[in-house]
Amino acid sequence: MSRILSLLSLVSILFGLAACGGPSLKGDVTVYVAAPLSGWQAEGGQTVAGGVRLAAEQINRKGGLLGYRVKVVALDDEADSDVAAEVAQDVAAGIQSEHVVAVIGHYNSDQTATGLEVYKDLPIVVITPTATDPSLSAQGYRNFFRVNATDAAQAPADAEFLVKDLGLKRIAIVYANNGYGRGLRQEMVRALQTHGVSPAAEIEIVEAANTHKAAVDQIVALRPDAIFLAGYETEGYVILPELREAGVTAPFLASDGCFLYEFVDGSGPAAEGAYVSGVTPDSRAVADDAWWKDYQEVEKRNPGTYSVAGYAAMSVLAQGIEHAKTFDGPQVAQALHELNYASLIGPVAYDDKGDLKQQSIYIFQVQDGKFVQIKPKP
Numbered sequence: 001m002s003r004i005l006s007l008l009s010l011v012s013i014l015f016g017l018a019a020c021g022g023p024s025l026k027g028d029v030t031v032y033v034a035a036p037l038s039g040w041q042a043e044g045g046q047t048v049a050g051g052v053r054l055a056a057e058q059i060n061r062k063g064g065l066l067g068y069r070v071k072v073v074a075l076d077d078e079a080d081s082d083v084a085a086e087v088a089q090d091v092a093a094g095i096q097s098e099h100v101v102a103v104i105g106h107y108n109s110d111q112t113a114t115g116l117e118v119y120k121d122l123p124i125v126v127i128t129p130t131a132t133d134p135s136l137s138a139q140g141y142r143n144f145f146r147v148n149a150t151d152a153a154q155a156p157a158d159a160e161f162l163v164k165d166l167g168l169k170r171i172a173i174v175y176a177n178n179g180y181g182r183g184l185r186q187e188m189v190r191a192l193q194t195h196g197v198s199p200a201a202e203i204e205i206v207e208a209a210n211t212h213k214a215a216v217d218q219i220v221a222l223r224p225d226a227i228f229l230a231g232y233e234t235e236g237y238v239i240l241p242e243l244r245e246a247g248v249t250a251p252f253l254a255s256d257g258c259f260l261y262e263f264v265d266g267s268g269p270a271a272e273g274a275y276v277s278g279v280t281p282d283s284r285a286v287a288d289d290a291w292w293k294d295y296q297e298v299e300k301r302n303p304g305t306y307s308v309a310g311y312a313a314m315s316v317l318a319q320g321i322e323h324a325k326t327f328d329g330p331q332v333a334q335a336l337h338e339l340n341y342a343s344l345i346g347p348v349a350y351d352d353k354g355d356l357k358q359q360s361i362y363i364f365q366v367q368d369g370k371f372v373q374i375k376p377k378p
Contacts, residue, residue, distance in 0.1 A: 051310025237266030
């Protein structure tokens with residue numbers, strides 16, 4: 001009788017494990033994702049959050065992090081620094097009631113800077129998947145990291161592409177009136193000067209405005225060889241069609257802020273032939289069919305261009321925790337500084353500032369409505 005009961009107990013345990021879909025876990029640890037999930041930049045933020053959720057799902061299937069289930073909580077900063085400050089306070093409050101191990105975010109440089117004013121004093125690590133302003137990592141924060149290249153790498157690559165590859169000299173720089181646009185404009189001016197080129201013009205435009213006619217009129221009168229945009233998709237899909245409608249046919253290169261299909265869709269036919277630089281690779285180029293299928297099953301949608309950035313950030317965090325063998329923030333940060341990891345987006349090893357030692361920039365061209373990598377050659 002006891003043997004029968006033992007067998008029944010074993011069957012019950014195995015059935016319970018199968019019903020749970022994997023091994024039992026000790027509890028939950030929380031990873032916050034801070035990004036615009038609504039409003040004018042929702043597409044970018046949602047693609048990042050989707051990548052984080054996929055990585056967490058895969059980690060949980062394999063037994064979690066140090067035996068704990070990863071719970072992803074997405075927080076909407078609305079691409080607004082005031083809201084980002086509130087999000088950061090929510091994170092600080094969450095630490096009091098939950099086992100919070102990290103923030104993945106923010107999506108934009110301005111909101112990342114705002115959040116870091118709070119996060120720098122919290123016992124967690126912060127990994128941005130997309131913020132590019134070099135000044136973020138110049139503050140000496142030991143708990144801040146990126147999985148993307150910075151504008152200090154993007155601007156030289158973009159300048160070289162315009163001047164050396166395309167042979168263009170009279171380049172008009174158009175930049176958004178925010179920290180990202182102004183910072184990248186400064187980097188681009190310096191990068192052009194290394195090639196003996198001064199900008200033909202530096203034109204500031206209002207972030208997310210409905211029209212940029214005044215800037216377009218200046219460019220029409222200037223007749224530059226090329227236009228470089230340091231801005232987001234919300235600037236790109238407004239100014240590019242207006243330029244083409246005004247008869248400006250000069251090559252157009254946009255920064256990583258436009259590396260979203262919302263830029264292509266919003267620009268319509270004007271997007272065809274435009275160039276866009278990326279600080280992370282395209283999901284289509286680095287992820288296999290199994291990854292795509294897994295993403296679709298988890299998110300019920302296709303990956304976006306920055307889904308791999310969110311995925312990489314969560315994967316890098318997991319590597320740091322596994323190497324540290326603890327969730328303790330300072331110890332995880334130290335482990336990340338010592339990390340040497342082959343991620344989906346390339347090798348990840350950090351300098352003292354939390355920037356990637358190897359930073360890669362990609363140049364894409366819109367061809368038949370899709371981003372096609374043209375540099376480096378795939």
